[in-house]
Amino acid sequence: MVLQPHDPTNWRGVWVWVEQEGGVAHTVSWELLGQGRRFADALGVPLAAVVAGDGVEALAREAVARGADVAYVADDPTFASFRAEAAAALLVRLIREHCPEIVLLGATTRGRDLAAMAAAELETGVAADCTSLELDVEGRLLRATRPAMGGNVLATVAIPTQRPQIVTVRPRVYEAAVPDPSRTGEVIAVPPALPEEAIPTRVLEVLREEGGVNLTEAKVIVAGGRGVGSAEGFRPLQELADLLGGAVGASRSAVDQGWISYPHQVGQTGVTVRPDLYIACGVSGAIQHVAGMRGSRYIVAINKDPEAPIFQLADYGIVGDLKVIVPALTKALKERLGK
Amino acid sequence: MHAIVCIKQVPDTEAPVKVDTARGELLLAGMPTMVNVFDEYAIEEALLAREKFGGKVTALSMGPAEATEALKKALAMGVDEAILLSDPQFEGADAWSTAYTLAQAIRKIGDFDLVFFGKQSTDGTTGLVAPAVARFLGIPALTFVFKVRSLDPVGRKIVVERLLEGRREVVESSLPAAVSVVKDINQPRYPTLLGIRKASKMPVPVWTAADLVAAGANPAGFGLQGSPSRVLRVEYPPARAGKVELIGGATPEEQAAALADRLLGLKIL
Numbered sequence: 001m002v003l004q005p006h007d008p009t010n011w012r013g014v015w016v017w018v019e020q021e022g023g024v025a026h027t028v029s030w031e032l033l034g035q036g037r038r039f040a041d042a043l044g045v046p047l048a049a050v051v052a053g054d055g056v057e058a059l060a061r062e063a064v065a066r067g068a069d070v071a072y073v074a075d076d077p078t079f080a081s082f083r084a085e086a087a088a089a090l091l092v093r094l095i096r097e098h099c100p101e102i103v104l105l106g107a108t109t110r111g112r113d114l115a116a117m118a119a120a121e122l123e124t125g126v127a128a129d130c131t132s133l134e135l136d137v138e139g140r141l142l143r144a145t146r147p148a149m150g151g152n153v154l155a156t157v158a159i160p161t162q163r164p165q166i167v168t169v170r171p172r173v174y175e176a177a178v179p180d181p182s183r184t185g186e187v188i189a190v191p192p193a194l195p196e197e198a199i200p201t202r203v204l205e206v207l208r209e210e211g212g213v214n215l216t217e218a219k220v221i222v223a224g225g226r227g228v229g230s231a232e233g234f235r236p237l238q239e240l241a242d243l244l245g246g247a248v249g250a251s252r253s254a255v256d257q258g259w260i261s262y263p264h265q266v267g268q269t270g271v272t273v274r275p276d277l278y279i280a281c282g283v284s285g286a287i288q289h290v291a292g293m294r295g296s297r298y299i300v301a302i303n304k305d306p307e308a309p310i311f312q313l314a315d316y317g318i319v320g321d322l323k324v325i326v327p328a329l330t331k332a333l334k335e336r337l338g339k
Numbered sequence: 340m341h342a343i344v345c346i347k348q349v350p351d352t353e354a355p356v357k358v359d360t361a362r363g364e365l366l367l368a369g370m371p372t373m374v375n376v377f378d379e380y381a382i383e384e385a386l387l388a389r390e391k392f393g394g395k396v397t398a399l400s401m402g403p404a405e406a407t408e409a410l411k412k413a414l415a416m417g418v419d420e421a422i423l424l425s426d427p428q429f430e431g432a433d434a435w436s437t438a439y440t441l442a443q444a445i446r447k448i449g450d451f452d453l454v455f456f457g458k459q460s461t462d463g464t465t466g467l468v469a470p471a472v473a474r475f476l477g478i479p480a481l482t483f484v485f486k487v488r489s490l491d492p493v494g495r496k497i498v499v500e501r502l503l504e505g506r507r508e509v510v511e512s513s514l515p516a517a518v519s520v521v522k523d524i525n526q527p528r529y530p531t532l533l534g535i536r537k538a539s540k541m542p543v544p545v546w547t548a549a550d551l552v553a554a555g556a557n558p559a560g561f562g563l564q565g566s567p568s569r570v571l572r573v574e575y576p577p578a579r580a581g582k583v584e585l586i587g588g589a590t591p592e593e594q595a596a597a598l599a600d601r602l603l604g605l606k607i608l
Contacts, residue, residue: 003557003559003560003565084470084480084482085479085480088474108504109482109483109501109503109504110503112465112466112467112470112482113470113480113482115467116434116438116466116467116468116469116470116471116474117470117471117473117474117480119435119467119471119567120435120438120439120470120471120472120474120475121474123435123567124435124567125433125434125435125566125567125568126434126435126465126467126568127568128434128465128466128467129464129465129466143571147464147576148462148463148464148573149350149356149365149461149462149464150352150461150462150464151576152356152576153356153358153365153573153574153575153576154573154574154575154576155570155572155573156570156571156572156573156574157568157569157570157571158568158569158571159567159568159569160569161567162567200478200479200512200513200516201479201481201510201511201512201513202510202511202512203508203509203510204498204509204510204511205508205509206506206507206508206509207500207506207507207508207509208505208506208507212505212506212507213505214504214505216504217504219607220608244608255523261523262521262522262523263502265522268352268461269352269376269377269461269522270522272464276605276607277602277605277607277608287355288352288353294576294579295576297607298602298605298607299579300598300602301583311583311585312583313579313583314583315579315581315583315584316583316584316585316586316598316601316602317583317584317585317586318585318586318594318595318598319585320591320594321591324591325591325594325595328591328592328594328595328596329595329598329599331595332592332595332596332598332599333599333602333603333608336599336600336603337603337608
């Protein structure tokens with residue numbers, strides 16, 4: 001029992017929070033709409049999308065095309081930049097009005113804040129940062145699996161008595177729902193829950209400087225460790241990453257040496273990643289690093305030391321000098337990709 | 340200026356994590372513990388604010404008696420006061436219940452300008468507690484903070500840079516506010532010998548469930564019974580399939596070319 005026990009039978013429906021920026025949805029939202037559709041069909045309930053922004057009506061229609069039966073759209077200047085307090089107040093009000101049993105959000109920095117705030121107020125739980133979901137249709141219960149202890153273990157959690165079951169899901173777990181322009185659904189305009197003067201924060205500026213890195217959503221990561229040797233040594237890794245449309249990651253020791261900045265750090269004290277391809281260059285494979293990248297689909301290890309633990313995890317390995325191998329790999333791939 | 344820092348004693352990240360695979364539970368007993376890495380940056384940030392504006396810093400932790408260690412470290416670093424929330428009733432708390440309990444303690448402490456947190460704990464890794472505490476207290480949450488640009492305790496304003504996916508966001512907020520910090524926002528100081536000696540003599544008051552209830556908390560929100568989420572099972576991540584294929588070749592160029600062919604064969608590039 002939490003403060004106010006909920007009666008799960010009064011809660012029906014699956015919702016997806018559509019995260020957006022400048023009228024463009026975050027891919028994870030479309031991924032969740034695809035999975036949300038399957039859950040809604042299994043439970044025999046409608047799927048709803050919630051969109052908040054300034055000039056986002058088209059996005060609400062896109063949510064319908066991608067599978068939502070209903071799209072609640074709060075189109076208001078107060079949502080021009082995302083502020084968790086304003087979004088949470090809106091989401092909480094809508095949830096109280098309509099009582100959905102499941103609410104899915106992307107496990108992004110915004111999604112996490114929003115989920116935590118809404119759950120605090122609604123007296124329900126959050127399964128955070130999940131990498132797989134399993135629905136018990138009869139019990140109308142989600143079993144959500146998530147990495148814990150920095151990725152060293154997987155924990156399966158559920159929210160048995162409180163509703164809604166709020167779940168944040170990592171990007172790239174599910175395939176994005178494909179839009180079908182012939183789908184029809186209801187677009188319902190809703191007002192914001194907070195007027196501007198009641199929102200305690202203001203976004204003054206968004207800085208997108210060079211070197212801004214988005215590891216959690218990268219399909220390819222080229223990561224460097226102690227073996228890279230210097231800040232300069234990361235340049236060939238960056239070239240390989242650029243060629244493949246990927247991002248550069250780093251081990252903690254490379255960051256601690258000052259060769260590359262903290263946002264690039266993968267592992268227990270950095271970020272947990274799950275790209276299609278992780279190319280570990282001069283990374284020994286300390287458990288704290290491995291915990292943060294073992295969910296990668298394919299792992300390549302390039303290391304001088306044949307005994308490096310990273311090879312135990314890798315699908316492909318080259319024992320050799322990364323300073324020679326990495327540029328040669330870039331060249332070979334460039335030729336083959338015709339770039 | 341009164342800054343409160345919420346910290347957590349967690350299993351040592353260097354220690355191997357063991358699971359009782361039959362019961363599907365973490366084997367935490369006997370694991371060495373440490374202060375959550377991110378919390379050291381939160382403590383430092385609170386101390387920096389005090390150095391600039393005066394006032395005091397209070398460290399707050401919920402946990403078993405051994406969480407006193409985390410608070411002693413905070414005291415040794417220079418925190419003025421420390422409070423431990425400890426009671427069998429608090430045990431088994433999830434993020435919701437932890438945030439509820441911390442928020443009740445912060446209410447009981449009373450006057451404050453800032454509540455600092457690490458961005459997440461290295462064990463639970465949910466990052467939910469800071470924004471949830473903020474919600475319970477009805478104050479703004481500034482999460483993933485990479486830099487405090489300016490702080491004005493008189494004008495009741497703070498401006499921070501938040502580290503988000505591939506970008507930074509500059510946000511202005513009213514005070515009081517909750518701030519969760521990322522690693523490398525600062526360089527946490529090492530406790531001095533004098534600090535450690537001083538800390539060892541400082542009392543760490545323990546607040547129990549009864550203390551928080553007397554201050555207005557609802558005990559239904561404490562511990563396992565107050566936790567909306569339940570852990571059903573803990574397991575090791577699946578072993579990675581297969582063994583590494585080591586790619587040889589007469590020259591590095593040959594090796595690289597062979598690897599390039601393998602990678603293109605995966606149909607992911």
